[in-house]
Amino acid sequence: MAKPVSRARAVYDFFSSMSLAVTLLVMLAIASVIGTVVKQGEPYQNYVVKFGPFWAELFEKIGIFHIYSTWWFVLVILFLIVSTTTCVIRHVPVFLRDMNSHAENLSRTALLHQPNHAEVACTQSDVALQTMEAALKQEGFKLKRKESERGVMIAGMKGRWNRLGYFLTHIGIVVILLGAVVDSNLMLKYKVMTGQAVPETRDVPISQINPKAVLPQDNISFRGSVTIPEGQKADFIFLPYDRGYFLQQLPFEMIVKKFHINYYDTGMPKDFITDLVVRDKATGKTVEHTLRVNHPLILGDIAIYQSSFEDGGTQLQLKLYPLTGAETQPMEMTSRIGQKEILETTQGKLRFEFDDFKLHNVVPTTPEEEKQTGRKMHNNGPKLVYKIRNEQGTAKEYETYMLPLKQQGREFFVAGVRDSVAEPYRYLFIPADEKRSLKRFMAFIELLNNDQKRLAIFAQYIKSDPQFSKLSVREQALQIQLWQNLIRLFRDAGFKGIEHFIKTNVPEDKQKSIKDFYLAQLTDGLQVLYVEMLKQQGRIKSRDELTDFDKTWFEDAINAVLALPKFGYPIFVKLESFKLLMATGLQVTKSPGKDIVYFGSLMLTLGVFLLFYVRQRRVWVYFDKSTTSDNGHTVVIAAKDNKNTPEMEKEFKRLLARLQQTCGGTP
């Protein structure tokens, strides 16, 4: 039915309609809300864990995880550009006319329909008109006088720039959006759609990246990042794309000399700084720059930002202590962060993955410590994060501190373990000895694990102890056997092991008394071991020389032994020394649209102020010759404000009063 012409008209009407504009704005707002509630751009697995496979798949399809770069979101923006543009075009003639016309041709009736109007009887209308003209001029109105045989019209206008405000705001918005489109990856999307570019999804060395995932350096806009270890360089960045990435080549090479972190006295980072050299590939010219957060390096149309940091392969010198073996000679290992080491153990091949190293680990202090030191923060010193993965591929994650940490006045080597990233760490606290080392604990553990060594100690002790040496040989042997068995039970399964043994081997009515007896014996046995061990080490000569430190150490050690079964793999990784190597995360952007966006923003700001704070006002004073009354003529005065503000009423009253005064009468 519709003729082609009217169809075009319908399309035009549709695009310039307020309903479309508001619908688009609402869509934009809803999509934005979703985008802030669902974390964007995470690894797909995280979403599967969170939403389940079905929903994750569905959400992925409609682009919930990359909402701001989905085709429909981009479409909304494009529609908004079209809609706002047509809206502006539609209003241009109307508003231009409105800006330039004084509306001096309005009839008397039209004036009497204005929001503010009055009719004043006037004896001397010429004088009145002149006075009003002068008054309006003084108030800043631009006037137009039109005389005809019917009467004299004075039409005044003020604040015409208000209309300009409309154009500036709306064109400003279009300009901003256009600038954003220039900087978006729309071109890249198009290339991906047509198969000219294919993102790389594998984690492969640079040289093996699919050539279709490598973007030439003359790409019009990009925003990506790269991590460069100290002493190394890169002439590319990675642009994340869907589940993969592109490699964007750069026209220059970035050489990282050093990365530092400055700290406040609280241990909080104060600044992140990269000493950077940039070498232009074409000219070979180099620029040296100290890159800091909030202080980017601008090179033509490309900018380099300090954006993150990580370990760049810190060298590690480690000692691996077996916690269950009959020998506790540690194994030495040299490795790097980011490397994996395979170790043959009794539990099969274990893979050590050294994930991260942190030089400073600042944590809030406990209230007691704060009282003592007055500090709110406390630095726990270097920390190593690593995983141990078995042949089946399941891994436990560990973190271990290099230096002993203070807890209630005592020092412990602290290491945490967890089965997955979602869990909190469970910590093992190994008490440090008087030399702040692991030695005493490892020696003690060795005694607990080594039946032979333990036997030797007990045998010797029983012979030398005045109380036990009186017993018969058989009784002595029984005593030793009791200790040995109890300690073995205790080592393997803690107090629970002993309880379990009693439950299965002792008649019920005797269980309680036996339990008390066993626990007393166990304590005796462990104490004997401990004291004899210290004697062998030459630290004390007799039990009386045990200090308070030795006594609490013993209790802490027993607690540590009890915690051992929960530590996962019985290997304690001790960081002996390290050579720090950092890597800096640089973000590199090319956004030619930025200046367009800024220009549009300026227009928008100006426009908003014009719209809000410049009122377009009109005043008409009309002397109609045909309306003579008894005492002269009547003069019509009317006023209008395009915002219909209450101020207008007040101003009108003032003008009216003025007119009445000059007319010398009341209406």
Add this chain to the structure above:
Amino acid sequence: MNTVNDTYAEHMQTNPTLKERFSLFGIVWSLLVIVTGVAVWLDLHTYMDVYEKAILIGAVPGLIALGAFWPSIRLYLLGVAALTLLGVWQYSSHGNDVKVQEQLFLLKYLLSSQSAFMWMSALYVLATAGYFFALFIRSEFAGKVATGLTWAGATFGLTGMMMRWYESYLINPDYGHIPISSLYEVFILFSVITALVYLYFEQKYRTRALGGFVMLVVSAAVAFLLWYTFDREAYHIQPLVPALKSYWMKLHVPANFLGYGAFALAAMVGAAYLITDTLARKKPDSTFVKAMPSLEMMDELMYKSIAFGFAFFTIATILGAVWAAEAWGGYWSWDPKETWALIVWLNYAAWLHLRMTKGWRGRPMAWWALVGLLVTTFAFLGVNMFLSGLHSYGKL
């Protein structure tokens, strides 16, 4: 003209006359601003970077213009300056040791930032009660007292901020920063700005009856602040994370809070509108309805306030984009805080459109303004509490 419009006109107050704008006091005040600007320049310019110098140079004509635009702010700022100088003098005459705030009477009970904030809180709460009291007993005098209390609260609030700025340098020169960088600090900024924007409108439109409603939001902010102070001990001055060390912050944050403050004000006027309108339908002659400004008046005030807020929120968002371009490498990253600012902005853009182009007025707009406060509050507070992103500076 009908009676509604007459009361309406009565409520309308003119802008300051030229005489007020450029009175002798105004001239003296302007000179003082210039002298202070020059003195600060001479004293501190070696410590400032080019942008900070630009801000200082811009601040002088800015303050003079502000004084001409709103003459009452002159006395207010002088009061703040005097109290601040007194506080600074107390510190500097005792070796600039921040700990003297626990010993010196003036600091301990009045001028250290913490006690100034306590005074601010108390005065605001009293002002809220005062406004409502004045509304119910219809006492002009009580209303004036409430206005005075609000001015006093705002004075202590801004003084406290200035003192906190100074104290941050006393604790450790490394920590020194303008106190608008943590949730605690911006809440104070919010309560100062909202009160001031309200006082401006109150003076211009003679709307004392709305004071209680507006100060209710400010009191809510104060309640949050007190909880944050006593339960979370959030008042400790912490050094800045690297991303916040930017001169842009000095412009972006206050502009944002002019927006938030104005939106909050519009919402409360909306609430007052709805209550008055509902009562007026049931009992048009009730004393409450008579005591309140006319509905047209409140409608207009809502518009004025949202327009004012929108203008500054636009500037703030643009400044935020410029800052983001410098700190994060992109003017727009769809970071939650950024995105919510956009949502707030779109919300009020839609509000303004429907009013300007479709002529919507009255109840629906009042409801919308009120709901707008929820959106604004989420952008202001909820994002920090529930969503993570670049603005929480978790990564760097």
